[in-house]
Amino acid sequence: MRALLTWLKFAWHNTLRNRRRSLVTVSIVALGAAGMLLAGGFALYTYESLAEASARDSGHLVLGTPAQFDRDEDVPLQHGLSGVQQLRATLLADPAVRHVLPRVAFTGLISNGDKSTVMLAAGVDPDGEFTVKGPFLTVTAGKTLAADAAQPQVMLGADLARNLKARPGDSLTLLASTTEGAMNAVDVVVAGLFTTGVPEVDKRMVYTSIATAQQLLVTDKVSTLGVFLDRMEATEPARQRLAAQLPQLAVQTWEEQAAFYRAVRNLYNRIFGALGLIIAVIVVSVVANAMAMAIIERTREIGALRALGTLPSQLLCTLGLEGALLGGAGALLGAALALAISALLHVFPMDMPPPPGRSVGYPLLVTVDASMYAVVMSLMLLLTLTASLLVARKTVRLPVVDALAHT
């Protein structure tokens, strides 16, 4: 240990020999580390936000009949669930389960009397649904559905409402095929308008109560049950418990339901993975170049050290430490820079422009994740150590006579 400290001190003094070069090397490593941490933090924030939005939309777990997930329906709710109250009671007995919300998904027409258009509708529990959605559903006019409303109510996507020239309080008619294949209609009142931030969804989406949906489809079944847990991390254990408890049902996680989340994650992983690789290559090149210059300048000194009885492994140790010191200093500086920028983005919020297919932007925030910081800083240390060892290896094995004769 004492010997290592001596080599470390030697390495430290050597890094200070050419301060400008060391400063440039440390700065490049710091910028590389900060770049990785900020890009990674932004990706993590995006994943976390999308994951939460997805889980709040579908539920952490979604229960249905197996056919509901892998077959098409000939008539509405052909593969629907019955006995929902008993199932809810069973599910709510699980310690991780906070809410169980039934959903009826159906399609049909919505009409203002003069004009009809296609709708994608969801029958939901008015009390629970809008509580769990929280900030991920923006009501732009009116109110959310009321459980005790005197008349059947709907909430319309903002673009659909514009299409139908509907405002809160207006009357509309829903038309759909019943579970028997006959046409049925229900008059409803517009309770409110909402936007999801996805124009394609806002043009078609309609929320109504479970009771109204079942009245329209003439059924007591629901499509699925959304199970909301106390935390995201409980998803997989809860899925295993519920699948064992209810073997006749299929249990899917929010991630299996969230195609958009998976697509974004795949895309970002590739983009930021490539960015990380480019940064790593730049860091290795810069450190290797700086160390190569430092080592070539000291070839004769290395020859003298070898003549005095220093083993190549001992020289590799101190030269590796020299690179690692530069890398370590750069990593620390980079981490501090990334932390400062992450904090500044919280204090002075900035918005990202809307992504393709969306109508609203989202906040530019960067997650500060301790394990990511540990990985990136270790990676920087490892990269600089490796770069130093690679360039030092040849010189420390040079014949002592040749090293001493180096000019």
Next chain:
Amino acid sequence: MSPQNGPVLRLAGVHKHYQLGAHRIDALRGVDLDVQAGELLALTGPSGSGKSTLLNLCGLIDTPDAGDIELNGQPVNALDETARTLLRRDALGFVFQNFNLIPVMTVAENVDYPLFLADVPPAERRARVAAQLAAVGLAEHAHHRPDALSGGQRQRVAIARALIKRPSLVIADEPTASLDSHTAEQVLALMRERGRAEGAAFVIATHDNRLTARCDRVVNLLDGRIQCAPC
């Protein structure tokens, strides 16, 4: 480190050649040489006579093409690079023409370095470094960097570094070549005095007649062969 009997260093029938493109240069052609314990041996000869080659072989930093080399009675030809390095660390000291002190280390750290390599306990290292620096008259410069010293002082540091581990043999390559006449005299006197005190033999490659006059023996090399020994 020296054995009870016999020379510290023995070279028998040593040959060494270099290839420079298509040209073969025979640097040493059958050199036989014994260096006795405590002896101050000067190696002289014109440029290209093979002095540096012979010095490199004596210092175990190069290997012969043919012939045998023994250090303290131990044959060194068959040793691998690690074993040769460890033998240099334990039994040899070096004084270079250009000092080759480590610029980022203080004077005391430079002198201490061989003891650090040999894993001598820190308390003993401190005592020996202080004594050695006092002996070469540099106690007050212990915490200075080499670039703060004159050429003569730097060479005194190099001598202290070479002798600190009490080697049986010190290899000195033109130790006075970078020094003025007065300083060269002082360094020579110091090498002789400290060598005697530490019981180390010196092999000194030099062109300096003042130095050869103070040595126990002078070996003259010409075209890779020893001309006369002893003179």
